[in-house]
Amino acid sequence: MTTNQPINDVMNxxxxxxxxxxxxxxxHAEMQAxxxxxxxxxxxxxxxxxxALVIESPMIRQQLATATGNISQLTTASAVVLFVNDRENLxxxxxxxxxxxxxxxxxxxxxxxxxxxxxxxxxxAAKDHGYDxxxxxGFDHAAFSQILNLDTxxxxxxxxxxxxxxxxxxxxxxxxxxxxLIDFQ
Amino acid sequence: MTTNQPINDVMNxxxxxxxxxxxxxxxHAEMQAxxxxxxxxxxxxxxxxxxALVIESPMIRQQLATATGNISQLTTASAVVLFVNDRENLxxxxxxxxxxxxxxxxxxxxxxxxxxxxxxxxxxAAKDHGYDxxxxxGFDHAAFSQILNLDTxxxxxxxxxxxxxxxxxxxxxxxxxxxxLIDFQ
Numbered sequence: 001m002t003t004n005q006p007i008n009d010v011m012n013x014x015x016x017x018x019x020x021x022x023x024x025x026x027x028h029a030e031m032q033a034x035x036x037x038x039x040x041x042x043x044x045x046x047x048x049x050x051x052a053l054v055i056e057s058p059m060i061r062q063q064l065a066t067a068t069g070n071i072s073q074l075t076t077a078s079a080v081v082l083f084v085n086d087r088e089n090l091x092x093x094x095x096x097x098x099x100x101x102x103x104x105x106x107x108x109x110x111x112x113x114x115x116x117x118x119x120x121x122x123x124x125a126a127k128d129h130g131y132d133x134x135x136x137x138g139f140d141h142a143a144f145s146q147i148l149n150l151d152t153x154x155x156x157x158x159x160x161x162x163x164x165x166x167x168x169x170x171x172x173x174x175x176x177x178x179x180x181l182i183d184f185q
Numbered sequence: 186m187t188t189n190q191p192i193n194d195v196m197n198x199x200x201x202x203x204x205x206x207x208x209x210x211x212x213h214a215e216m217q218a219x220x221x222x223x224x225x226x227x228x229x230x231x232x233x234x235x236x237a238l239v240i241e242s243p244m245i246r247q248q249l250a251t252a253t254g255n256i257s258q259l260t261t262a263s264a265v266v267l268f269v270n271d272r273e274n275l276x277x278x279x280x281x282x283x284x285x286x287x288x289x290x291x292x293x294x295x296x297x298x299x300x301x302x303x304x305x306x307x308x309x310a311a312k313d314h315g316y317d318x319x320x321x322x323g324f325d326h327a328a329f330s331q332i333l334n335l336d337t338x339x340x341x342x343x344x345x346x347x348x349x350x351x352x353x354x355x356x357x358x359x360x361x362x363x364x365x366l367i368d369f370q
Contacts, residue, residue: 008313
């Protein structure tokens with residue numbers, strides 16, 4: 001397999017895929033490599049509050065799927081990766097946030113932004129390795145935390161990304177015209 | 186200039202840069218191309234709530250720098266891009282959020298996550314074009330909104346990204362060991 005493909009091609013080829021082949025497995029070494037690349041993303045004040053839980057167990061994934069409306073991605077993907085905010089990351093390392101941070105009211109906003117940075121690199125690295133992904137914000141956080149036995153005081157679920165081999169190629173999502181999204185001043 | 190470089194190389198070469206050459210300008214066509222690529226990022230429910238304001242005016246950037254502690258990036262970069270959440274995007278298009286969205290309590294969290302996805306692609310596209318970037322969450326949102334004459338009821342500032350030609354090459358930030366960031370279940 002060719003990796004390290006031209007970046008613009010990868011960014012244009014990455015589309016969300018919702019049904020995977022259900023048989024492909026991803027070795028831990030490869031998953032670690034994908035996540036290591038993903039975690040090269042910058043984070044606010046370089047605090048790196050995001051953690052990734054790679055959920056492979058078919059039994060657990062079936063439980064998650066049942067709890068959250070039977071999303072097909074959960075059972076057909078090679079794995080689903082839950083990105084969470086580790087609240088103790090901030091608590092332990094930076095007890096007093098600097099004054100300039102007050103622009104954003106909630107830690108969670110910053111964590112969500114940091115999560116987006118990591119997750120984007122993860123999805124691009126995955127695509128580069130021949131996998132497709134599907135990012136999901138709409139899942140039952142409480143049910144997931146319970147099934148996965150997460151310390152809910154510590155870990156705040158933010159994003160779920162299914163990864164696997166697509167059955168049929170993803171299609172480009174509809175995008176708003178760039179002129180409605182940007183302006184110059 | 187060579188663009189569309191190998192993606193893994195770009196992801197490993199992108200580092201935050203805080204001082205730019207102060208002279209390089211980026212043509213609107215190129216900036217639009219960078220942002221168009223950035224906005225290929227997925228968004229929750231494909232709502233695409235993020236907008237980008239490209240701030241080029243030296244006078245406005247000087248005002249912003251003064252208001253926010255004289256951050257050198259603001260005056261030496263080719264441009265600074267303010268990414269905001271457009272609250273009317275949701276209001277106009279999706280008056281009722283689907284039930285599965287209730288996992289995340291605030292629209293802003295989702296918008297911040299969406300912002301991270303877009304911003305990561307922007308920084309990678311910029312690096313691919315030979316520019317360096319610096320993402321900033323710690324700026325005075327109220328002062329920025331006032332100086333930029335933003336409708337604060339509509340636009341919520343989320344992230345500022347300076348873009349330009351680095352004076353000296355950026356260095357890899359310290360990253361936590363991958364084993365402290367990920368786990369398998």
